[in-house]
C-alpha cells in the first residue's frame with residue numbers, strides 16, 4: 001500500500017470496495033493474475049457482514065461445510081468447522097485465516113469508507129474519494145459492498161430523548177453486551193432477532209419483543225460436527241463443490257420429488273415432519289412446488305403454524321406468533337434455536353405493534369398506543385436496506401455524470417447482476433439481477449469474481465480499455481429476471497428482497513431465480529460469445545448524455 005501524496009493513493013488497475021467474502025476473494029484472484037489491486041474497507045478489519053453482525057446468537061443459515069471458499073484445495077482441507085451452522089465468531093476467524101494465509105491485508109485500507117466513485121470518461125478510469133479525503137484512480141472498480149450491509153434504523157419520534165442504551169444488531173459492540181438484570185426491548189422479528197432473542201432472554205430480567213410481522217422459522221437442530229463426517233466431506237469436496245456450482249441454490253439440499261397435490265395425506269405429513277426434524281431452510285423443499293404453487297405453499301405454512309401452536313403454551317401468544325397473509329419463503333425463512341419456546345418464559349413478552357403501534361420513544365423507554373414501557377436497553381433488529389442500499393450509499397456517477405441513484409430510480413438493474421449500463425468498467429459482486437441472496441453467497445461470489453477476472457483478462461489481452469453493458473442487454477436481462485420471479489411466490493412478500501421494508505423504496509425483485517447452475521452457464525455463454533451484451537472499446541470516448549426515453 002502506498003500513497004502518492006497525503007491525499008492521493010497510488011493509482012491501481014483495480015479498486016475493490018469491501019473486504020468481506022467477495023472483496024477478499026477478488027483481491028486474491030485479481031492480484032494473482034498480475035493486476036495491481038487496492039481494497040478499501042470501512043471496517044477496522046476483514047469480514048464484511050461477519051465483521052459487523054456480532055449480536056448474540058449470530059450464525060449462518062447455510063451449513064458450514066457449504067458456506068466456505070472452494071478456490072483453494074489446501075484451504076479447504078486445513079480448515080475445520082466445529083458446528084453444523086457456524087457462529088459469527090467462527091466465520092470471522094475463518095476469514096481472518098484466509099486474509100493471513102493469502103497475505104491479503106497489505107492491499108487493504110481499513111477504517112476507510114468510500115464516499116464517491118466517479119467515472120472519468122476522457123481517461124476511461126474511476127476516481128474514488130474516501131471519507132478521510134483521499135482519492136484513488138483505477139481503471140476498473142469492483143463493488144464488493146455486500147447485499148446486507150446498510151442497516152435500517154427507524155427514526156421514531158423522541159428517539160433522542162431516550163436515556164438508556166440502544167444497539168443495532170448489525171452494529172453490535174465488539175466487547176459484547178451484558179444484559180444481566182436489565183429490562184430489554186427488541187424491535188423486529190427477522191432472522192437477527194430470532195437468533196438473538198433466546199439468548200437475550202436468558203440474561204435479561206425482562207424482555208419485550210416488538211413484532212410488526214410474525215415470521216416463519218424452522219429449528220436449526222444445530223450440533224457439533226462429527227469429525228468423521230467432516231473427513232468424509234473433505235474427501236469428496238471436489239465433487240460436492242461441483243454439484244453445488246451446478247445446483248439451483250448452491251447448497252447440497254435437494255427437493256422431494258412429489259408435488260404437494262400428488263401426495264397422500266400421509267406422504268405430505270411425512271415429508272414435512274422429516275424436513276422439520278432435519279432442520280433448516282430445506283423445509284421449503286418438502287415439495288418441489290412449495291414456491292410455485294400457492295396451495296402447496298399454504299400446506300407448508302399451515303404445518304409451521306401447527307408447530308408454533310404445539311410449542312407455545314399460551315394460545316393467544318401462539319396465535320400472535322403465527323405468520324399469516326403471505327407465502328412462507330416470500331420473506332426470508334428464519335432458522336432458529338428455541339425461538340418460539342422462548343415465549344413460554346415468564347420474563348418474555350410479545351407486543352404486536354400492528355395492534356398497538358410504537359408512538360414514540362420517551363426518556364425511559366417506549367410508549368405504544370396502549371402502554372408506556374421502561375427499558376434499560378433497546379435493541380434494533382430492524383434489518384437492512386438490502387441489495388441496492390450499500391451501492392446507493394456511495395455517490396456513484398458514470399457516463400455524462402449520471403448518478404446510479406438516477407439510473408436506478410425505477411429499481412436497481414444490472415446486466416447479469418454484474419454491470420450497469422452507463423457505468424463502464426464498474427462491476428458488482430452479487431449485484432441486482434444475480435442469484436445473490438437466494439443462493440449460497442459464497443458459491444455465487446466465487447462465480448462472479450471468477451467471471452469478472454476472466455473479463456478483465458480478456459480486456460487486457462485484447463487491448464480493451466473500457467467494458468460496458470449495453471442498455472438493451474440490461475433491459476432484456478432484467479425482464480428475464482422478472483419473468484422467472486413472477487412464476488414463483490417469492491416476489492409477493494413484503495420483504496427486504498423487494499425493498500418493501502424500507503419506506504419510500506421502489507418495489508422490485510432484483511434476484512435471478514433461474515438457479516446458480518443455469519446462471520453460470522448463461523454467464524459463460526456471454527463470455528464465450530466475446531462478451532455479448534457488452535460494448536468493449538480500445539478507446540475511451542465521451543458519449544452524449546442519454547436522451548430520456550431513448551436508448552443511447
Ligand code: NA7
Nearest residue numbers: 154188189190191192193212213332381382383384496501
Ligand atoms: P429483517 O429480516 O429485515 O428483519 C427486520 C425486522 O424488523 C422485521 O421483523 C421487520 O418487520 C422489523 N422492522 C423493521 N422496521 C420496523 C419498524 N419501523 N417497526 C417495527 N418493526 C420493524 O432483518 P434481519 O437483520 O433480521 O435479517 C436480515 C437478513 O440477514 C436475514 O434474512 C439473513 O439473510 C441474514 P417487517 O417484517 O418488515 O414487518
